Structures are given as structure tokens and as C-alpha cells.
Amino acid sequence: MTRTYAAVSNKGGAGKTTLVTLLAGEYALRQERVLLVDADNRQNLSGWWRLCNEKDNVPDHIDVTVASTQRSIEAAIKDRGDMFDIIIIDAPGVDSSLQTTIIRSSQLVISPIQPAIKELEAAGQVVAAVNDMNDQFDLHIAHFNVRTRISVPARNLEAYRYIRPFIAGLVAADYRTALLDTELFERNIYREIQNGLGTLQMQDLTETVRKARVEVQALVDEIEQRRASLKLGDAA
Template structure:
């Protein structure tokens, strides 16, 4: 079973959007998927409750308490975890220590990359990551044509030893689908198809 943790210490980086769409992508290809919400706001859990019955099933799990971690996963192919903010809590450390993949969304902003590098340095010291048992995947998120700092972001992160895996654009379609408990991998229209290509490097990395 793959345990894919989506986490960053910086708020507003689009963590839940990445987690829900990643879960939808895995479910759309036939995997048995759970979406575990470890964030106290429980946005991912609310998303699973809105999800239409005729879409690929995704089981929502409440992992906001440490004693709930690991429950109901016996028959799952993958669990995507919408992690808590930051790394200071024991809950965050427990999730990181069990993850097979750690996905870190970061915005193309100078105010975000310094905090993200500090966060990455911190999780890199956790035993499981340090020993190479969990891979870190960076996603440049909410990228627009006006995001002039994307190249600089990628250069700074690469210099720190954390290359960016893919860029995901800032599109209103994500919010539209989220309101319906869905993601871009649940639809076959042209706009969703165009966006889905941006996710392929991440999907290949966690496969």
C-alpha cells in the first residue's frame, strides 16, 4: 500500500487541492483509494462527503487524532493524506515517519520558498526520509502566466537539493470541481484534459 502524504508548513499553498485531485487520479484508474484528513479544518473529509456516488469511490478517513492513524486501510491500494500544517506536532511527525511519498506544494513566491526550504530541511532529518524510505516530491502550485518567480523558485530549490517535479497551474476549474466533491480526473472535457497532463510527473513518481 502506498501512503502519500501531502504537507507543507506554509498555509495557503493548495495542499487540499493537491490531495483531493491526487486521490481522484488514483481512483479514476481503478485503485482502491482512501483520502485521510489530518488537518483540523477537515476540508478533504468534507470533499469526500460531497463526492457523487457515480464517480470512482474514495473513502474519507478522519485522521485528525493520532490514535485514528492507520485505521480501515486493510484493502486499500493507496491512501492520500491531507497533512496538518507544519511539522511541530507529533501527529505530523508520525505521518511523515510512515509515508512512502511526501508531496510538498509550494507557491511561486519569495515569501514561500524560504519557509519551504526550512521545512524540507526539517523533514529530511526524520529517520525514514534520511534513510531513503520516503521520497520527497515538490510541486510548484498555483502557477499563472504572471508568476514571474517560478524559474527563480525552481533554481533556489534545486540549489538546496530539492528539484521541483512539476508545475500545476492556477485554474478556476479546481474550485468548481471541488465544490462538487470532484477533481480534474473525474471529467473528460477538453479543459480538464489539458490540466491533467501537468500531473503526470507526480503520478509517475508515486506509482
């Protein structure tokens, strides 16, 4: 059965598109067929895909489609879902009716969090939206948070230190969410691949790329292990 994941944050520039392309590359490397859905009106994901085609860096096992309305998102999942093992949706960076459709269509929602208070607030809003959807429609959509653009200095910031207790507080309040242990560091290669270089997994295996690939592999392993431990129902 096709799995549908969504990268959702109520803040623009949170790192959703980077997260989506990193995950897609790792799943594709594992021979999974991946459909990426660009539902963000900034179209960073489809822009990356266009550049990949122009530079002849199209990755195997990945396709990208643009869906900017509720109907087109539902159609992409219904009409093309059977051809793919996993669908990953890059959601718009604002709370909207379209975001509601995306969450309801997903088995798993992932929110990137950078070490900043606004990022925490945005992730908290998505947690609330996912839980409201579960309660309203008797669903079991899971929600994970992943720390992104982390650096050694950032780990000394108050906002960084507050991430774990913030998520723990949501869990204590009976919200269905979790903070992933794996972090994505601030790496030049993550920005560079957005210029049409394909996926991270297609890059020459320099030491920098090796570290990044280990990081992303660990992230996907953790996502799938945690997902398997949950009883995730079908999306509505």
C-alpha cells in the same frame, strides 16, 4: 504493498487539499483503491467529501477518513491500509507533532509550492523535517516539490524563477528532495471540484478539463517514475 504518501506544507493555503484530490482522482481512474486521510483541522478534504455525498458525486475507488491525532492516523494506516493500494494524507498546514507522525508514516512526502517566498520557506522547512526523520530513524522517505497555481504572469515573478535554484541548492547541500518538472496551473476547474463535484476525472471532457487531465496525468506519471527510480524503504 500499500503506498503511503503525504501532502505537507508548513503554510496554510498552499494547495495541499487540491493536490490530494487531483492525485486521488487520477489513481482511482487507474483502478487503484485510494484512502484519503484528512489530518488538517480545517477539514477542507472531508468537507469536499461531504459535499460529494450530498450531491451524489461520490467517486469510485476512493474513501475518506478523518484522523486528527497521532493514534488515529496510525490506526487508519494499520487497520485500513490492507484494503487500499495507496493512502494519501492531507497534513495540517503547521509544523507540529502530528506532522512528524505523518512524515514518519509515509514513503513519499509531496510539498506544493506557489510562486511566493513564504511558500519556498515552508517547503524548505518540510525538506529539513523529512531529512531529519530519515537521519534519526534510518529511513528513506522521499520528498518531492510540485509547483502549483502557476500562471503565465507568475512565471515572470522573481519568486517563480527562484524555485528551481532554491531546490537545487538544497540538493547540493545533500538534502534528499527533488523538484518535479510537471506544474499545476491556476485553473478554475481545480477550485470548482472542491464544491462537491467529485474528482477532476469525473467532469465532462471540455477543452479546459482535457488540459487539466493531461496535466494531472503527467504529474502522476512523473511521481511514479521518480518513485520507482528511488530505493524507498518502509516507513517507521
